Amino acid sequence: MGKVLIIGAGGVGTVVAHKVAQNADVFTDIMIASRTKEKCDAVVKAIGNPSIKTAKVDADNVDELVALFESFRPEIVINVALPYQDLTIMEACLKTGTNYLDTANYEPKDVAHFEYSWQWAYKKRFEDAGLTAILGCGFDPGVSGVYTAYAAKHHFDEIQYLDIVDCNAGNHHKAFATNFNPEINIREITQNGRYYENGQWVTTKPLEIHKQLTYPNIGPRDSYLLYHEELESLVKNYPSIRRARFWMTFGQEYLTHLRVIQDIGMARIDPIDYQGMKIVPLQFLKAVLPNPQDLGENYDGETSIGCRIRGLKDGKEHTYYIYNNCSHQAAYKETGMQGVSYTTGVPAMIGAMMYLKGLWKRPGVWNVEEFDPDPFMEQLNKQGLPWHEVFDEDLEL
Numbered sequence: 001m002g003k004v005l006i007i008g009a010g011g012v013g014t015v016v017a018h019k020v021a022q023n024a025d026v027f028t029d030i031m032i033a034s035r036t037k038e039k040c041d042a043v044v045k046a047i048g049n050p051s052i053k054t055a056k057v058d059a060d061n062v063d064e065l066v067a068l069f070e071s072f073r074p075e076i077v078i079n080v081a082l083p084y085q086d087l088t089i090m091e092a093c094l095k096t097g098t099n100y101l102d103t104a105n106y107e108p109k110d111v112a113h114f115e116y117s118w119q120w121a122y123k124k125r126f127e128d129a130g131l132t133a134i135l136g137c138g139f140d141p142g143v144s145g146v147y148t149a150y151a152a153k154h155h156f157d158e159i160q161y162l163d164i165v166d167c168n169a170g171n172h173h174k175a176f177a178t179n180f181n182p183e184i185n186i187r188e189i190t191q192n193g194r195y196y197e198n199g200q201w202v203t204t205k206p207l208e209i210h211k212q213l214t215y216p217n218i219g220p221r222d223s224y225l226l227y228h229e230e231l232e233s234l235v236k237n238y239p240s241i242r243r244a245r246f247w248m249t250f251g252q253e254y255l256t257h258l259r260v261i262q263d264i265g266m267a268r269i270d271p272i273d274y275q276g277m278k279i280v281p282l283q284f285l286k287a288v289l290p291n292p293q294d295l296g297e298n299y300d301g302e303t304s305i306g307c308r309i310r311g312l313k314d315g316k317e318h319t320y321y322i323y324n325n326c327s328h329q330a331a332y333k334e335t336g337m338q339g340v341s342y343t344t345g346v347p348a349m350i351g352a353m354m355y356l357k358g359l360w361k362r363p364g365v366w367n368v369e370e371f372d373p374d375p376f377m378e379q380l381n382k383q384g385l386p387w388h389e390v391f392d393e394d395l396e397l
Contacts, residue, residue: 002026002027002028002029002075002076002352002356003027003028003029003030003031003072003073003074003075004020004027004029004030004031004074004075004076004077004078004352004356005031005032005033005068005069005072005074005076005077005078005098006020006030006031006032006033006077006078006080007033007034007057007059007077007078007079007080007081007085007089008034008059008079008080008081008082009032009033009034009036009039009040009042009043010034010039010080010181010292010293010341011292011293011337011338011340011341011345012080012103012138012337012341012344012345012348013032013034013043013080013345014043014046014293014335014336014337014341014345015331015335015337015341015342015344015345015346015349016078016080016345016348016349017030017032017043017044017047017052018046018047018334018335018336018345019335019345019346019349019383019384020078020349020352021047021049021052023349023353023383026353026356026357027352027353027356029053029074030049030051030052030053031052031053031054031055031072031074032044032052032053032054032055033054033055033056033057033068034056034057034059034081035056035057035058035059036056037054037055037056040054040055040056041054046336053072055068055072059079059081059082059085059088059089060084060085060088061088062088062091062092062095065088065089065091065092066092066095066096069092069093069095069096069098070096074098075098075099075355075356076098076099076100076101076132076352076355076356077089077093077098077099077100077101078101078102078348078349078351078352079100079101079102079103080102080103080344080345080348082181082184083104083105083106083107083114083184084106084107084108084109086102086104086105086106086118086119087106087118087119089102090119090122090133093131093133094122094125094126094129094131097129097131098131099131099132099133099355100126100131100132100133100134101133101134101137101348101351101352101355102134102135102136102137103136103137103138103141103142103344103347103348104136104138104141104184104229105118105119105135105136105141105229106118106119107187109269110269110270111269113191114188114229115229115232116135116229116232116233116367119133119135119365120365122365123364123365124364126363126364126365127363127364128363129363130363131363132355132360132361132362132363132364132366133364133365133366134351134354134355134360134366134368134371135233135365135366135367135368136229136230136233136367136368137347137348137350137351137368138343138344138345138347138348139305139324139343139344139347139385140164140166140228140230140246140305141228141229141230141233141367141368142230142344142347142348142351142368143305143324143343143347143380143385144164144230144305144306144307145230145233145234145367145368145369146347146368146369146373146376146377146380147306147307147322147373147387148162148234148238148307148309148369149368149369149370149371149372149373150322150373150374150377151307151309151320151322152238153373153374155309155313155318155320155391156309156311156312156313156318156320157311157312157313157314158240158311158312159238159240159241159309159310159311160240160241160242160243160310160311160312161241161242161243161244161309161310161311161397162234162238162241162243162244162245162307162308162309163244163245163246163247163307163308163309163395163397164228164230164231164244164245164246164247164305164306164307164308165213165215165223165247165304165305165306165307165308165323166246166247166248166249166303166304166305167213167215167218167221167223167248167249167303167304167305168249168301168303168339168340169215169218169221169249169301169302169303169304170299170300170301170302170303170328170338170339171299171300171301172290172295172298172299172338173298173299174290174295175253175257176253176254176257176289177289177290177292177295178289178292181286181292182282182285182286182289182292183282183283183286186258186261186267186282186285187267187269187282188226189206189207189226189250189258190206190258190262190267191206191226191227192204192205192206192227193205193206193207193208193209193224193225193226193227194227194231195225195227195231195243195244195245195246196231196235196241196243196244196245197242197243198242198243204225207224207225207226207250207255208225209224209225210222210223210224210225211223211396211397213247213249213396213397214396215249215304216304216323216325216388217302217304217325218302218304218325221249222249222250222251222252223247223248223249224247224248224249224250225245225246225247226246226247226248227246228246230246230367231244231245231246233367233369234367234369237367237369237370238369240311245397247397261285265281266281266282266284266285267281267282267285268280268281268282269281269282292338292340292341293337293341295338296328296331296332296336296337296338296341297332299328299329299332299338299339300328300329301327301328302325302326302327302328302339303324303325303326303328303339303340303343304323304324304325304326305323305324305326305343306321306322306323306324307320307321307322307323308320308321308395308396308397309321309322309395310395318391318392319391319392319393319394319395320389320390320391320392321389321390321393321395322387322388322389322390323387323388323390324343324380324385324386324387324388325388326339326342326343326384326385327339330384331343331384334384342384342385343385346380346383346384346385347376347380347385349383350376350379350380350383351368351376353379354371354375354376354379357375359371359372359375360372360376
């Protein structure tokens with residue numbers, strides 16, 4: 001049915017490749033490309049499907065990307081490279097007539113700041129080219145937006161309060177490690193928090209607001225308010241929302257390490273002089289921390305990610321909690337990667353499947369909640385991320 005090119009061979013890219021290969025009725029031709037071809041070859045070997053092609057590409061280089069796209073001619077590119085590379089990949093898609101999907105919005109290398117404006121600016125160009133670009137199709141962003149769209153379609157006339165809650169109750173048995181790219185992870189967590197209320201964005205200090213929330217099958221966990229990119233698109237696409245927030249759990253040991261990293265300057269993203277070279281401290285730290293791809297084997301416990309929603313249906317107030325719990329060990333058994341990579345990679349594959357089936361095919365640049373959620377939700381249950389609903393109970397928020 002379709003040719004797909006996966007850019008990125010990290011933990012998420014590995015999961016995407018496994019899941020794409022499992023759905024050969026939709027994905028008839030597969031290529032994995034990254035800066036290091038050997039990593040792509042290792043993924044193919046782990047999958048055990050020698051028909052999957054691999055290639056070396058510098059995703060910062062539009063000309064290299066164009067040459068690769070023109071030689072393979074994919075119908076859609078799944079971008080699971082770094083967020084810094086979103087725009088170069090989108091440019092290459094426009095130059096070659098290729099459709100696009102990613103899991104995280106663009107952010108510039110030199111400032112820890114992310115918003116959708118850079119990618120939304122491509123809307124008319126993709127429309128004029130007759131190409132579809134699907135933004136933020138991981139779990140959060142991604143499934144969190146699809147959950148919200150599903151709630152709006154089936155359970156609410158008006159969504160008024162939205163809280164996205166993300167708990168990782170797993171244990172990787174390392175003193176300190178991040179569950180995805182350390183550079184991106186630490187940049188995200190050390191930024192100011194932000195949430196939306198009554199038509200305005202409210203800024204908080206990093207991790208300033210926190211409270212204990214209870215997660216299914218896990219129990220109570222300290223949860224911290226962060227800014228997360230899907231809030232920006234969700235309040236735009238659901239203007240009835242009065243307040244939207246994002247919460248993530250962190251253990252005290254993790255936060256202690258993070259504070260020390262910041263205090264000694266290792267979270268800096270500006271270059272410093274070291275023995276006649278320019279190095280970025282956070283990039284050096286990334287090189288010495290455990291690779292998130294290597295955490296899976298000893299990872300136990302599970303994640304729990306969902307949306308807690310309050311709003312009106314037929315004039316009455318209702319609450320709704322929709323969530324998925326994902327076992328790190330089950331994810332590792334299936335794909336060799338831990339649950340955080342799994343929960344991002346599976347939805348990316350489903351989004352590409354939605355495009356190739358013609359269900360999410362619309363020229364322009366779109367966030368996932370702007371498409372029909374139902375076929376995506378059906379595939380979540382089939383592809384390893386089953387969801388659960390709780391109606392009219394206390395949301396704790």
